[in-house]
Amino acid sequence: MRVEIWSDIACPWCYIGKARFEKGLAAFAHRDDIEIVHRSFELNPNLPMGVTAPVVDTLAKKYGRTLDEARAMEAHVASNAHSEGLEYRTEGRDSGNTFDVHRLLHLAKERGRQNELLDLAYRANFVEDRSVFDSETLVRLGVEAGLDETEVRAVVADETAYAEEVRADEREAAELGANGVPFFVLDRRYGISGGQPAEVFTQALEQAWQGRTVLQPVGGGDTDAAPACDVDGNC
Template sequence: MAVQVEIWTDINCPFCYLGKRRFEEALEAFAHRDDVRVVHKSFELDPTLPRAHSAAVVPHIAEKYGISEAQAAANERGIGAQAEAAGLTYQTSGRDFGNSFDMHRLLHFALAQGRQEALLDALYAANFAEDAPLFGDAERLVQVAVGAGFEETAVRGVLDDPDAYAEAVRADEAEAAALGARGVPFFVIDRKYGVSGAQPPEVFAQALEQAWSDHAPKLVTLAGSAEAEACGPDGCAVPERN
């Protein structure tokens, strides 16, 4: 018996970075954690961006939400404080954003090798915890993947073939749309329970417990006559003879 958790994310998304850690905190405390299978799925926040696009995050946030750059910078610091509270490193300035399609293709490549989690963590660290820009630079992407333990020739082979794992990425995105996901992170448990956003660990814990209880429902005892015979810890009552 296993519980399946599918998580739609994008490397651009700071709340995906934060939500992953909060979910992991809940999973670590879950009594049946060894029976939980986690799969990460693709979601592009802006699939219209050119492949080589890279630009500063703060001006982008200011323009997108119609706020000042000072407000956007303050928002970044606020997310940074949440990340720090969760034990994560977060660069509140100097980060870039861009097209993440090739990253998602590489994540499917890593999934095929049974090491998706390692690459996802490396990409998150490269984007949110390190100073160097991540997007729009194929060599930087190769460097991150190789640093996560993947063979360089294989990584370059995926990046050099625009069709490699492209259908898998599109299929994930089509699934997200069919399930009604309008943003990320988006968690789907056993295709029955959905959790949207970087919720507190206790919310994820509650969802895991509910999903597990569905697999192992509690017995409902149907009461009968109060005088019905039964055996207990002191033995079995012997009926009186007339």
């Protein structure tokens, strides 16, 4: 059975949601029969390439909050991350255009290293003092994930490489009704929006495994209430 996960490396709830999904998957009896495919979704596709800004400043501007209020927002997310055993750096992170990260993730998918690169990119963005928006850092992450450096450099340097694959993922997300991420689709039978609790993912995996045929939302009552980042980049 295939599970497709639409996400963006800039989305903190995607980072947290991945951990929760993996806990839910671990409790699923048929976990070894699940194929996981990560798909592209840009929260801020209109951001200029190569331009970054501090996350706290970006949050304050986007939501019309003070810097202290924006820091409190980050602290809330950090608390949720910590509850899942994840590290989360609330200061010193940048925001920027994630298109190149998505393109490289498609190369990693072809080489069977997609999950490895995604984990490294999340860690670089949310934990370490490394910017995924820097091309040289992105190259190093690709190499650390097990990709060939020459091939990685060629993809990062060529803005058309895997561009259509990224756009195709985004079009498909729109067709499926995804208005935010993370967005999980289980065997094209069940759709799950947001960073749901682990037990919700286990329940959905069990239901999809039983052979239901209609894509329908699954969640803790109201899936729209689950924490996520929407198509306008609001988290």
